[in-house]
Amino acid sequence: DIVMTQSPLSLAVTPGEPASISCRSSQSLLYSNGHNYLDWYVQKPGQAPQLLIYLGSSRASGVPDRFSGSGSGTDFTLKIDRVEAEDVGVYYCMQALQIPTFGGGTKVEIK
Amino acid sequence: QLQLMESGGGVVQPGTSLRVSCAASGFSLKNFGIHWVRQAPGKGLEWVALTSAFGNGETYADFVKGRFTISRDDSRSTVYLQMNSLTGEDTAVYYCAKERIMGLGWNYYNYYGMDVWGQGTTVTVSS
Numbered sequence: 001d002i003v004m005t006q007s008p009l010s011l012a013v014t015p016g017e018p019a020s021i022s023c024r025s026s027q028s029l030l031y032s033n034g035h036n037y038l039d040w041y042v043q044k045p046g047q048a049p050q051l052l053i054y055l056g057s058s059r060a061s062g063v064p065d066r067f068s069g070s071g072s073g074t075d076f077t078l079k080i081d082r083v084e085a086e087d088v089g090v091y092y093c094m095q096a097l098q099i100p101t102f103g104g105g106t107k108v109e110i111k
Numbered sequence: 112q113l114q115l116m117e118s119g120g121g122v123v124q125p126g127t128s129l130r131v132s133c134a135a136s137g138f139s140l141k142n143f144g145i146h147w148v149r150q151a152p153g154k155g156l157e158w159v160a161l162t163s164a165f166g167n168g169e170t171y172a173d174f175v176k177g178r179f180t181i182s183r184d185d186s187r188s189t190v191y192l193q194m195n196s197l198t199g200e201d202t203a204v205y206y207c208a209k210e211r212i213m214g215l216g217w218n219y220y221n222y223y224g225m226d227v228w229g230q231g232t233t234v235t236v237s238s
Binding site: 001031033035037039041043048049050051053054055058060061090092094096099100101102103104105 | 146148155156157158170172173206208211217220222223224225226228229230231
């Protein structure tokens, strides 16, 4: 199984400030077609998860452009340019190269 | 409006079985892979199973192989997860989620995330 490791476990951010979450995989997620099979999801309080980023860096429909995904191989980053109050939640990375596995999650709170 | 709605959760005793359902609306289920993801109380997300579109088969997490069976009835726009030999470790909210792009899906590296999720159904295994 591919193990996904996220850091930090939690993050308290002042509104308007940036935030960054790291996700590392135990094996490369880069497939021969050039795609990195890495998703980012956010689970807001009391809600189901929702897709933010797929293929490592492609923003899903309706996701604000303050969210961006980057990285390749085993190291990936989710960045929020200017955190807003509505961004509070737990952020998960998930690899889809093999049987999907999630990272442990990063809780984002507002200072 | 694209929607998924889970149902069938409940409280069951260890060793028993339960079937949960995922009803799709607003899109043609037959064209999409559907995943089940679960979340134990206070814990993170855990992928469970996939039923691929166009009869391209089923895939399971190792921890449910032989106990859980995913199936689909495209004529009823519904996906099922049959869970047998349940234990306390299966206690969780079970979500179904649709692959973003229609077609061959995850099995063929034609995967672009899971963009529609249901609200979840709660399964509690307890004596």
